[in-house]
Each structure stands twice: as structure tokens, then as C-alpha cells.
Amino acid sequence: MAEITAKMVKDLRDRTGAGMMDCKKALAETGGDMEKAVDWLRSKGLAAAAKKASRTAAEGLVGVLVSGKRGAVLEVNSETDFVAKNEQFQAFVRGALAVAVDGGADVESILSSPMPGAAGTVADALTHNVATIGENQTLRRVELVDVGEGLIASYVHNAVADGLGKIGVLVVLESAAPAEVLADLGKQVALHIAWANPLVLLxxxxxxxxxxxxxxxxxxxxxxxxxxxxxxxxxxxxxxxxxxxxxALMTQGFLGDNKVKVADLIAKAAKEAGTPISLKRFVRMQVGEGIEKAEQDFAAEVAAAVAGQA
Incomplete structure (x- = not known):
């Protein structure tokens, strides 16, 4: 039996988009023959991801998770909004979030980490989702925050499930104030951030x-x-x-009220708590922002199809 090397597995994965374990099994089943391995994956429906990878994925979900003093927000894209309601897709987002908040520093490290509750890596689980759900999907980006003394508040807008929605916000508040004070303030500021979309802090x-x-x-x-x-x-x-x-967040009128700036809201809460409160950082992530969606011309597609048949 031919030796299955790591390079062979990588080459097959690059060609088909299938998961690493699936590629290894395909090579083993076909005695290391690359072309037969490609056909084996196609026969199992596992090479479909390669063709779908060229399609624009601008829908999907943003997931938010706070665990203790660490928080994560990430975006997983799909081609249609319908997939965002798929339980398998949502489970993937939650799994990737758990990896992120547990120490995943960036997209690459998350994808190469073991997927919680499943065999293989997060990348393998994503490839499996593409093949079984039938749409291109990508883990696009992730942002991590942490705090020493204080609290991380979170908010999800247009939520489809707990912690999953179209806009995710994290607010890092550094303070010795009681947790309930920081949680209430953080929720108000997070709501404002989701609504106003500030670019920077100051x-x-x-x-x-x-x-x-x-x-x-x-x-x-x-x-x-x-x-x-x-x-x-x-x-x-x-x-x-x-x-x-x-x-800038701190100089914006709170929820459109120019008489009360966000900085004023924080100062008032700090005064009532009797201790300083510092908003150290915020993250706002919205599904599909910055992705250019391809405009489909149905009439042109029909004309092209007719011309191809002529």
C-alpha cells in the first residue's frame, strides 16, 4: 500500500476543499491515487465545497460569547440568509466561538483547532457544513477582548438564537464598580453602538x-x-x-440625544457608583459589512443560456 504523506493530503485538500480527515481516508481507500481520490470524494459529496467556494458568501451570522474576563465576537458567512436559521450552521458558529474565547487568537488558529464535540478541526467541520448544507460558508473574522478588573458587556441585534444575530457588540468596562452597575451601563452603551455604528472611541x-x-x-x-x-x-x-x-463613540449623542453624550452617561454612572468607570474598548461587527455582493442579472443569465443552446 502506498504511503500517504502529509503533502498528499494537503494537495488533495487544496484541490477539493474537503476536510483533512476525509482527504486522508480517500487516499487510503484509493491506494494513494490522487485522481481516484478526487473521484472518491466527489462520489461521497465531499468535494462539492471546492466548486461552491467561488460563490459570494455575504449573509450568515455574527456570534458573541463572554466567558469570565474574556469575550469574542466572530462572523461566519453563508450565501443566503436562510442558512442562518439552520441548526447545524448555528452549532458551528457556537463551536467556533467556544474555541475563540478559549484562546483562539485569529481565524487561522481557530480553523486549525479541534472542533468541540466533533472529530477533526474547525476547518474540517466547516468543509463538512459546506458539503452537507449546500452553500459556500466562511469563517471570515474574529475579535477578542479581555478585562482585568471590570466587566465585558455584550449585545446581539436581530438575534435568531441566544448569542447569534446580525450585529454583535462587545463593550469593555474597566472599574471596581458593582457588576450589576457595569452590566446595566454596558447594555445601554452596547445598544447605542449597534444603532450608531461609531468608528472609533475618541x-x-x-x-x-x-x-x-x-x-x-x-x-x-x-x-x-x-x-x-x-x-x-x-x-x-x-x-x-x-x-x-x-x-467617535464618546462624543456621540446617546441614542441620538445631543444633550447627553455617551461620555456623560458613563460619568454619571461612575459618580453614582462612587468609583471611576473607564470604557477601554468596544467591538461592533455586522454580517456582510465590506463584502461586495454580486448583482445577478436574471435576464442576462437566460439570454446566455439560450445562446449556449443555439
Missing amino acids: PEDVDPALLERERTVAEAKAAESGKPADIVARMVEGAVRKFASEQ
């Missing part, structure tokens, strides 16, 4: 390139005012400062 954290782009827009608008150059300059600076303030 105005000075806004990307300089983004500010420069906004400055260019403000200059073009101010130039049309016909006002003196010194007034135009002040108008531009004011517009840029306003823009930066609107993008």
Missing part, C-alpha cells in the same frame, strides 16, 4: 486619511459661500471637528 482616533477626505469636501462647500478666506478656514475646521466628533 475623536483623535479617527483615521487622518478620512479626516483629510472630509476636509476636501468641507473646503469645496465653504468655497461656494462667498465668505472671506478667514471665515472659510474656520468653517472648514469646524466641519472637520464636527465630523470627527460624530464618528
Whole structure:
């Protein structure tokens, strides 16, 4: 019997997208013949993932999990929103979350880790899901947070199950205040973050390139005012400062109320608790953000099909 090497398994996995254990078994069953191994996987429906991998996966779920002083939020994509309601898909997201909060530093390390409650790795479980559910799926990204003294609050918007939904938020509050005080404050801030989608924590954290782009827009608008150059300059600076303030969590009006900033909300809670409360970090993750969805032209597809038959 031919020796099955790690390279052979990797090559077969690269060609088919099937799981590592499935590739190893296929090679063993076919005496190490690569082409026969490909056909063996196809016959078992395990090579389907390779063809599906080219399809855009922009739906899916964001999962959030807090365990003690550590929290994780990750996104797993699918091609259609229907899959997000699939219990097998949801179980995969929960398993990947458990791996992440237990120490998975990034997507690669999570994928290479053992899948809780299953044989093989998280990557193997994902490939199995693609083959059995019938849609391309990807573990796209993960963010981890931790806190020393304090609490990590979480919120899931448009939840389809506990900890799973379309928008996931984590808020890191550092303080000696009672847990119930921090939990209530954290929930309010997390709700605001889901709604307002701040880019950064403080105005000075806004990307300089983004500010420069906004400055260019403000200059073009101010130039049309016909006002003196010194007034135009002040108008531009004011517009840029306003823009930066609107993008930063701490200077945003809480849930749209410009009379109460998020920073004011935190300061009030700290005063009532009699101890400082510091919002150290936040994470907001939304399904599909940044993914360009392919626009399907049904008429063009039909025309192409007809032309192919002619």
C-alpha cells in the first residue's frame, strides 16, 4: 500500500476543499491515487465545497460569547440568509466561538483547532457544513477582548438564537464598580453602538486619511459661500471637528440625544457608583459589512443560456 504523506493530503485538500480527515481516508481507500481520490470524494459529496467556494458568501451570522474576563465576537458567512436559521450552521458558529474565547487568537488558529464535540478541526467541520448544507460558508473574522478588573458587556441585534444575530457588540468596562452597575451601563452603551455604528472611541482616533477626505469636501462647500478666506478656514475646521466628533463613540449623542453624550452617561454612572468607570474598548461587527455582493442579472443569465443552446 502506498504511503500517504502529509503533502498528499494537503494537495488533495487544496484541490477539493474537503476536510483533512476525509482527504486522508480517500487516499487510503484509493491506494494513494490522487485522481481516484478526487473521484472518491466527489462520489461521497465531499468535494462539492471546492466548486461552491467561488460563490459570494455575504449573509450568515455574527456570534458573541463572554466567558469570565474574556469575550469574542466572530462572523461566519453563508450565501443566503436562510442558512442562518439552520441548526447545524448555528452549532458551528457556537463551536467556533467556544474555541475563540478559549484562546483562539485569529481565524487561522481557530480553523486549525479541534472542533468541540466533533472529530477533526474547525476547518474540517466547516468543509463538512459546506458539503452537507449546500452553500459556500466562511469563517471570515474574529475579535477578542479581555478585562482585568471590570466587566465585558455584550449585545446581539436581530438575534435568531441566544448569542447569534446580525450585529454583535462587545463593550469593555474597566472599574471596581458593582457588576450589576457595569452590566446595566454596558447594555445601554452596547445598544447605542449597534444603532450608531461609531468608528472609533475618541475623536483623535479617527483615521487622518478620512479626516483629510472630509476636509476636501468641507473646503469645496465653504468655497461656494462667498465668505472671506478667514471665515472659510474656520468653517472648514469646524466641519472637520464636527465630523470627527460624530464618528467617535464618546462624543456621540446617546441614542441620538445631543444633550447627553455617551461620555456623560458613563460619568454619571461612575459618580453614582462612587468609583471611576473607564470604557477601554468596544467591538461592533455586522454580517456582510465590506463584502461586495454580486448583482445577478436574471435576464442576462437566460439570454446566455439560450445562446449556449443555439
